[in-house]
Amino acid sequence: MAEALTGEAILAATEEVLRRYGPAKATVVDVAKALGVSHGSVYRHFPTKAALREAVTRRWLDAIHVEMESVLDAGASAADNLRAWLQHLFDRKRLSHVDEPELFATFKVLVSESRIIPEYHLGHLVGQIARIISAGVETREFVTDDIQRTAQAVWDATQMFHHPAHAQEWGNPHIQDEFDAVVSLVVAGLRYNRIPSATGDA
Amino acid sequence: MAEALTGEAILAATEEVLRRYGPAKATVVDVAKALGVSHGSVYRHFPTKAALREAVTRRWLDAIHVEMESVLDAGASAADNLRAWLQHLFDRKRLSHVDEPELFATFKVLVSESRIIPEYHLGHLVGQIARIISAGVETREFVTDDIQRTAQAVWDATQMFHHPAHAQEWGNPHIQDEFDAVVSLVVAGLRYNRIPSATGDA
DNA sequence: GGACTGACAGATATTGAAATCTGTCAGCTG
DNA sequence: CAGCTGACAGATTTCAATATCTGTCAGTCC
Numbered sequence: 001m002a003e004a005l006t007g008e009a010i011l012a013a014t015e016e017v018l019r020r021y022g023p024a025k026a027t028v029v030d031v032a033k034a035l036g037v038s039h040g041s042v043y044r045h046f047p048t049k050a051a052l053r054e055a056v057t058r059r060w061l062d063a064i065h066v067e068m069e070s071v072l073d074a075g076a077s078a079a080d081n082l083r084a085w086l087q088h089l090f091d092r093k094r095l096s097h098v099d100e101p102e103l104f105a106t107f108k109v110l111v112s113e114s115r116i117i118p119e120y121h122l123g124h125l126v127g128q129i130a131r132i133i134s135a136g137v138e139t140r141e142f143v144t145d146d147i148q149r150t151a152q153a154v155w156d157a158t159q160m161f162h163h164p165a166h167a168q169e170w171g172n173p174h175i176q177d178e179f180d181a182v183v184s185l186v187v188a189g190l191r192y193n194r195i196p197s198a199t200g201d202a
Numbered sequence: 203m204a205e206a207l208t209g210e211a212i213l214a215a216t217e218e219v220l221r222r223y224g225p226a227k228a229t230v231v232d233v234a235k236a237l238g239v240s241h242g243s244v245y246r247h248f249p250t251k252a253a254l255r256e257a258v259t260r261r262w263l264d265a266i267h268v269e270m271e272s273v274l275d276a277g278a279s280a281a282d283n284l285r286a287w288l289q290h291l292f293d294r295k296r297l298s299h300v301d302e303p304e305l306f307a308t309f310k311v312l313v314s315e316s317r318i319i320p321e322y323h324l325g326h327l328v329g330q331i332a333r334i335i336s337a338g339v340e341t342r343e344f345v346t347d348d349i350q351r352t353a354q355a356v357w358d359a360t361q362m363f364h365h366p367a368h369a370q371e372w373g374n375p376h377i378q379d380e381f382d383a384v385v386s387l388v389v390a391g392l393r394y395n396r397i398p399s400a401t402g403d404a
Numbered sequence: 405g406g407a408c409t410g411a412c413a414g415a416t417a418t419t420g421a422a423a424t425c426t427g428t429c430a431g432c433t434g
Numbered sequence: 435c436a437g438c439t440g441a442c443a444g445a446t447t448t449c450a451a452t453a454t455c456t457g458t459c460a461g462t463c464c
Contacts, residue, residue: 240438242438246438
């Protein structure tokens with residue numbers, strides 16, 4: 001009856017079930033029930049429960065990637081762009097964590113379930129940082145001889161403000177000040193950074 | 203019989219029991235059994251199980267603090283000192299995690315049980331970073347107008363290499379390279395950092 | 405005959421009764 | 435009488451029986 005069962009409809013229903021019951025309680029049977037079909041039908045579109053969850057997660061992360069794209073070159077200088085981009089990512093994650101802690105926890109679990117998904121997410125975002133740095137190097141605002149490595153270093157140095165393991169600290173009233181201090185330190189480093197391998201020399 | 207039951211003997215026995223059974227299984231009864239006394243006697247020296255665990259944890263952290271003190275001013279420049287200090291902390295945690303994963307996990311649980319203990323540990327180590335930076339500012343090697351804030355920023359930027367939540371990444375073969383990149387970026391930032399509040403200007 | 409169902413086997417999760425643990429304290433012991 | 439014991443109440447954990455879930459597939463229904 002009704003329309004044909006599509007992968008998209010299953011994804012939407014899965015997201016809704018995850019919102020309602022959380023990652024521990026959401027079952028394939030629940031999803032099928034929400035769609036008014038038997039759970040066998042769901043397995044016609046997704047080979048396993050893990051694949052279904054992964055597809056939902058990827059869809060959610062892609063929305064973030066698209067949103068972050070739009071902040072890539074909003075400012076006048078590369079430093080402004082980098083700061084704005086990091087601030088935007090931080091604000092988004094922090095708001096999500098504060099306003100919808102259960103949903104945030106749900107996606108935290110989903111992301112950690114797969115080995116591919118975090119790689120995908122990280123690779124994408126570090127790539128965006130690399131593009132900002134690359135633009136800064138071209139205008140001689142930044143100095144580095146290995147853009148990819150430096151982008152990874154910027155990502156690593158700001159882990160505290162995007163890695164979910166640190167989410168509990170995002171409620172701290174001083175967190176924005178700590179963010180500013182770290183980003184200032186990193187931006188100052190980008191202006192004069194010469195990483196070759198080990199000994200940094202002035 | 204034997205010698206009087208001392209707090210120190212109880213701490214040593216507790217540490218042994220934690221090593222043997224892990225934080226989830228170690229009970230006060232086990233500690234008492236290891237000492238050949240009734241568990242009521244243990245409560246004569248420590249008011250609760252939590253206090254006992256906290257005392258063991260503090261003893262363990264103090265050993266780290268003392269060890270790190272000895273790396274504070276080993277090198278020629280402040281940059282060398284900072285790099286060596288961060289490297290030493292990273293090596294110590296990484297080795298502990300790789301060689302004795304169960305013991306590492308045990309102390310990770312113990313530290314996370316208290317709110318005071320992490321504060322104590324963090325405060326101590328950030329204080330040591332502040333001393334290194336302060337020495338660097340005096341020799342004009344580093345530039346900053348707020349040593350404490352900058353020390354916190356250095357700590358935050360290197361979270362990945364000492365926060366236990368990132369321990370699983372310490373096995374990655376590229377981790378030392380990532381460490382070098384982040385430390386180089388941070389050291390470069392310290393040389394030219396002017397944090398006032400937001401806009402870093404060269 | 406392509407999409408869906410529902411019954412099934414093995415794996416996983418839930419439940420509640422029994423066992424153990426924490427923290428207290430009156431009393432023993434040297 | 436200072437320090438330890440061991441029995442106790444309430445809280446927590448364990449364990450095994452029970453229920454539910456995952457993934458498959460032969461069969462049903464447009």
